[in-house]
Amino acid sequence: MITVSPLIQPHEWIALSQHDASNLVLVDASAGPNAFENYKQQHLQGAIFANLETQLAEVGEDAALGGRHPLPTPESFSETLAHLGISPTSYVVIYDDKKGSNAAARFWWMLKAVGHTHVYVLDGGLQLALQAGIHTSQGENIPQYTTPYPTSDWALPQATLTDVQKASETNRTTIIDVRDTARYAGQHEPIDLIAGHIPTAINIPFVLNLHDDGTFKDKEALHALYAPFLSTVGPDNVIVHCGSGVTACHTLLAFASAGLPIPRLYVGSWSEWSRNNLPMITQKTN
Known part of the structure; x- marks a missing residue:
């Protein structure tokens, strides 16, 4: 089972x-x-x-x-x-x-x-x-076509570019950026056009969900990491993003693994935000 x-x-x-x-x-x-x-x-x-x-x-x-x-x-x-x-x-x-x-x-x-x-x-x-x-x-396994899956809309919470823009202007929403610290800090950007992060976003790299061997930490450890954010603002006011809305789902999986509600996913993530002439925090110079 x-x-x-x-x-x-x-x-x-x-x-x-x-x-x-x-x-x-x-x-x-x-x-x-x-x-x-x-x-x-x-x-x-x-x-x-x-x-x-x-x-x-x-x-x-x-x-x-x-x-x-x-x-x-x-x-x-x-x-x-x-x-x-x-x-x-x-x-x-x-x-x-x-x-x-x-x-x-x-x-x-x-x-x-x-x-x-x-x-x-x-x-x-x-x-x-x-x-x-x-x-x-080796080779390719060809799946057997079945009837179209019954869907109507995405049922898990999401945040749009406008939602994140509003959230970044207040202190009522926690924006979690799961990219590695160097990308968040604007020290380098291997994929997108500009290095940096969304104003007010905090950095919790997705690797903190994992043991050194790449397996997820246990439920208690993940709960200790993420539950404080939900107790402060609630799951509807937590937005998780990455570079393009893929790796962010790893942290959403970590929330679920901890037995916590799944926060909002910002699918566009940094790849969208950084291309829309919006405020950005880039690397500070002395």
Whole structure:
């Protein structure tokens, strides 16, 4: 049996897949320019591939309008789930090659946001699964198309660019930036056009959710890290963002793992904010 945690351990996956694989969907959500080729070279046995750029995000040309990874419409996501063979009764387990810290958490959030019940992220991702001895294979697994997933709207809370702009001008909302400290401080920016952060945002790098081996810290540690923010302003007044709305979901997963309400996701994140001529805190010079 899978626990109520949104995380599943490698040994739990092994036991589950051996017990009843008829309604299980294992998804490799690794991202990056060579992600699909890497998947074909080696993936966990039975895993299908989900593409961050074309299936878990809307394809757009202007990052100023929604960021680098804007959400697809619920209707488009419904069709994606049908192509991935995922129905409302599926048990979905997702991993990536960033120890679960990248698109696996994004796909988890998206499924939770359309009301999916049984969706889990493989703790430690591909790396820990290999160490646990989970079998791998090569090539591509083609999912069996199913009927479009019933969706109407995204049900988990979000924040728009306007919401974040208003929040940054008051002290009633906590904005959490999960990028690494150097990017937050404006010391360097490897992807977006400008280095820095949103005014009033605080920095809690997503790596603080993890042990050194890449697995999530326990429920108590995560609760101690994030519960104070909710007790101060409440979940509706906590906004979480990253560079493009992907890694932020790792921290939302950490909130859920701690048994806490999931705060608002700013999907556009720094990639949208930094392209809209808005106030920014950049590196200070002496």
